Amino acid sequence: MSDCFENVIVLENEYILDSGGHGQDPAHFDCLQTILDRKWDHAIILQNFDLVIKTPYQLSDLSELLNYTNIMGFEFGLSSRYNTKADWTPAGMKLFKNETGVPDKILHTRMRVRKSMNQVIISKVFVKSIFEKLNMHKIIKLFDDNDNYGVDEMLVQTLYENYLGLDGQMESNCTQNHNDILTRLTHWDFTGPNGFDKECHSKWKRHGVCILGVEYLNELFKSQMVTANKMLTTFDFGTIACMREMIKMNVTGETLDTVWLTSFPQFREMQMKTNGTYDRNTFDSPHATQWQWNQFGLIARRIELSHQYYLNKAYSDMVELVNAPETSSSQKRVNEDPECPPKKRLRQEKDNNEVYSKKADKKVSNEDYIFKLQETIYQMSLAQQKLGRELNICQNTNVEINNELDIIQKQLIAEMEDRMEAKEGSLEAAIIELGVQLDKLNS
Numbered sequence: 019m020s021d022c023f024e025n026v027i028v029l030e031n032e033y034i035l036d037s038g039g040h041g042q043d044p045a046h047f048d049c050l051q052t053i054l055d056r057k058w059d060h061a062i063i064l065q066n067f068d069l070v071i072k073t074p075y076q077l078s079d080l081s082e083l084l085n086y087t088n089i090m091g092f093e094f095g096l097s098s099r100y101n102t103k104a105d106w107t108p109a110g111m112k113l114f115k116n117e118t119g120v121p122d123k124i125l126h127t128r129m130r131v132r133k134s135m136n137q138v139i140i141s142k143v144f145v146k147s148i149f150e151k152l153n154m155h156k157i158i159k160l161f162d163d164n165d166n167y168g169v170d171e172m173l174v175q176t177l178y179e180n181y182l183g184l185d186g187q188m189e190s191n192c193t194q195n196h197n198d199i200l201t202r203l204t205h206w207d208f209t210g211p212n213g214f215d216k217e218c219h220s221k222w223k224r225h226g227v228c229i230l231g232v233e234y235l236n237e238l239f240k241s242q243m244v245t246a247n248k249m250l251t252t253f254d255f256g257t258i259a260c261m262r263e264m265i266k267m268n269v270t271g272e273t274l275d276t277v278w279l280t281s282f283p284q285f286r287e288m289q290m291k292t293n294g295t296y297d298r299n300t301f302d303s304p305h306a307t308q309w310q311w312n313q314f315g316l317i318a319r320r321i322e323l324s325h326q327y328y329l330n331k332a333y334s335d336m337v338e339l340v341n342a343p344e345t346s347s348s349q350k351r352v353n354e355d356p357e358c359p360p361k362k363r364l365r366q367e368k369d370n371n372e373v374y375s376k377k378a379d380k381k382v383s384n385e386d387y388i389f390k391l392q393e394t395i396y397q398m399s400l401a402q403q404k405l406g407r408e409l410n411i412c413q414n415t416n417v418e419i420n421n422e423l424d425i426i427q428k429q430l431i432a433e434m435e436d437r438m439e440a441k442e443g444s445l446e447a448a449i450i451e452l453g454v455q456l457d458k459l460n461s
Contacts, residue, residue, distance in 0.1 A: 027052060039170030042136060043158050050145050060084060061145065063138050067248040069258060071238050073265050080274055086143040086186040087288045089201055090175055095131030099168045104160055106131065108182065111156050124182060132175040137202040137245055140174060144186030148177065151184060188284040190301045203243035205230070224248055232256045239264060242274055392452060
């Protein structure tokens with residue numbers, strides 16, 4: 019295909035890729051280096067089952083707005099996914115090709131490992147600076163460790179978040195944790211096993227992500243995201259075919275504008291540097307901007323889904339046991355029937371002992387499920403309190419970027435308050451249900 023189409027490139031090297039993320043970083047950076055001499059401003063790193071849901075014109079407009087800005091999410095790296103005992107200082111990794119002029123603070127400060135999704139929008143300015151200034155072999159090898167799982171979601175984020183003096187890099191690093199709401203549309207669902215899932219519109223889930231069937235077309239059509247995941251051709255090819263027609267007809271959702279992009283601190287930093295007003299010491303990176311409202315909403319939804327699943331399971335299991343018919347004997351107790359023959363009395367005593375043993379087991383089993391229900395309510399209360407604290411922080415955070423974002427914040431605060439009130443009602447109902455089940459057990 020590369021012989022027929024100028025814009026199709028096949029790498030000379032082949033990489034072994036697996037579900038643990040191994041081989042992804044070497045392959046992606048080999049690809050980025052291969053296209054470096056070509057004309058482009060931003061690259062989107064993709065993986066299996068990703069689908070681009072914006073037209074080439076929209077992507078071009080977005081790239082022009084972003085200038086040299088990179089878009090990605092940040093979370094703290096999971097210690098189970100990388101070697102925490104390795105030397106993560108730039109000096110220890112011999113990260114710089116030339117250390118002359120690099121401040122000691124940069125050279126000898128341990129880099130903070132960061133993670134997010136592999137799907138990122140990365141600028142050519144940043145990529146070019148990486149290959150010009152850094153030795154990538156060792157740091158790629160450190161992350162691409164066969165002993166760990168999920169190793170492919172940290173390299174770009176770690177290079178971008180730790181200030182190394184690279185072109186196109188965010189200098190202020192004021193954001194400790196934020197969610198990327200531009201790169202990839204995903205319907206997460208952490209309740210229950212993979213396979214059939216009634217919470218997914220498509221009723222099917224893989225690796226905690228709902229498969230985006232044609233049921234999601236309206237959401238895909240309206241989304242501001244650039245890509246979506248997961249699409250499975252073997253499950254529903256209609257989504258891909260319809261998205262192709264939408265792109266062909268140029269009707270694929272909104273084109274992002276400068277006002278909306280100001281919710282990203284790296285974008286605002288770029289704007290200030292462009293017009294000469296940036297000051298690292300005074301740069302304002304609000305604690306609660308648009309991506310964080312989205313993140314809190316996602317947390318709330320996860321809490322709702324997970325507790326709904328476990329409470330329903332606890333209720334159904336417990337009710338089944340509580341309402342189960344008890345094993346009983348139609349015979350009288352031995353001490354109540356002195357006329358009973360000795361052999362029959364012994365057999366009857368044995369039967370009665372078995373009956374009482376089953377009743378005792380049933381009571382213990384009921385108590386065990388009630389204990390589980392109590393524990394579920396307790397954990398639900400803790401999660402509710404955590405969400406309440408997060409909401410309180412959001413409400414007390416003054417973010418004055420523009421009137422439009424202020425309106426969005428007010429709407430999201432109102433939605434979260436409604437959700438909190440609804441969950442408080444669910445908690446009260448769960449506590450009442452617990453009392454009913456306890457009364458049944460003791461009666």
